[in-house]
Amino acid sequence: MPEQLGEYRRIAVLGGVYSNAPALEATLADARARGVEAVFCLGDMGGFGPHPNRVFPLLREHGVLAVQGNYDESLASGRTDCGCGYTDPRDNHYAAISYRYTFEGTSTEHKAWLGALPRHRRLKLGPHRVLMCHGSPRVINEFLWESATPDGLLRHLMERAEADVMLCTHTGIKWHRALRDARHAINVGVIGRPENDGRPNVWYTVLTAGPDLTVEFVPVHYDHETLAREMEREGLPPEFAETIRTGWWTTCLENLPARERARGKY
């Protein structure tokens, strides 16, 4: 029996919540106002931000359909690290602080919910067959950066997955590539931290079906100052709060490719 896929005309897709409850609230309100039929989240609910339990009621009350990220998998399975895939010791140092805090602060019930999330989701958006994943269709924590993801690789992954549209997150910076064969690859960005451009807003994506696909990246402004203060009160590293306030990444950036790294301050 062929799989029955949900069919939609207009959806919102967000990535990387990173315990940023105020940004999640603002994103959900914005998406509702745009008349989307459903909201999807590509995983990594925790990490970086304060009070990890706060995002789960929002996700559940709003019926957000999620896929599992590496952070979710690690929390659910009791792993000792986030599985983010960093290789630099300074990046790993900060990732470990964040993971320890998030692991201790996430309830057993929420961990179980994360553990039950699917790794992929498929749906139809008008005529387009959509595949959702966290890192890439093949590896949960694969980094697909705009300047480091070849067209040939995207075609290869999407042919194997029998998808016309591939949606991913994990890197923290959005991009959209329309391939020559009418396929689309989209990194939807993250709502948990700004994208290293000197602006404190975050981004999510609205997709609308038509003869071709319409992809809108939507900026979300939220009360980032209050979030930064909460992070400081919780004893999270001041470097994290600095990123929330300034929009520049201060940690976990050693695996940025040259082009993306050159756009940042650090």
Add this chain to the structure above:
Amino acid sequence: MSAPAVTRAPAAPAPLAPFVGLSTLWVQITGTWCNLECRHCINASGPRAPWLKPLDGETIRRAIREAEDLGVKEIYFTGGEPFLHGEILPLLERALDVAPTTVLTNGTLIGPEQADALAGLAARAPYSLEIRVSLDDPDRARNDAIRGEGAWAKAVEAVRRLRERGLLPIVTATEITAAAHPGPETMHGRFRDFLREQGVERPRLKIMPVFALGRQPASGEVPLTEEDLVGFDRSILQCADARVVAAGGIYACPILAGLPGARLSRGSLAESFRPAPLYHPACATCHRTGMTCRNS
């Protein structure tokens, strides 16, 4: 008196690493031809009669074409010293049409014209160009004791030149001088401070273990056995998703390129897509350290 008969158990076949798909193509562009002769070089590269010959441009173009069709994610050029190859710039340009591309260099041949050309390539290319400049110690004397007189000054100058043109080279070191620096300051920390002193605002680093082969063969590593690998995910080894084109064929990994035991095909990449034998003591270093030759 005759020598006592030696009875030995037949050697067990080397354990295998699975092949999961081509993610990384390495191009051993100059073989072992190099203008330096570093004390710890993994393939004993040097200026005299390279034991592994450089590749011609057509072999490289063919491998890149094949890799593109196979969905390669990234391409690396190494040697030897890649900038000794007469076609390095057009080949980098061709690779960058297909995938993000990295060149591993000692930096000594990156003068103002080469730096301008690389900046032009980086600006035009659809994907990131990465330049890895080798330096083994921030200290000139300690570095040059390993890499040869004058190597430090030229490499540091190359880093400055690239930085001035908006490129962000990745300084690549081995842990060979780590023992010379006891105390809490890590190699990463020392290199970062050093590069900031040179005016590099966004220092990027790659620090690798020293491998037991080439000019540094002695170490405690012995070849892996099946027993060593119980409970270990072999698919994280770089030979599970990388292949190297070098003189003589396609090899399992950049460390072992050119060695007959690591050759998986004499021609096409697709023919090399089979499990790789983990036969060399250097395979034990990868297993022990979880290391990859990739940028990250």
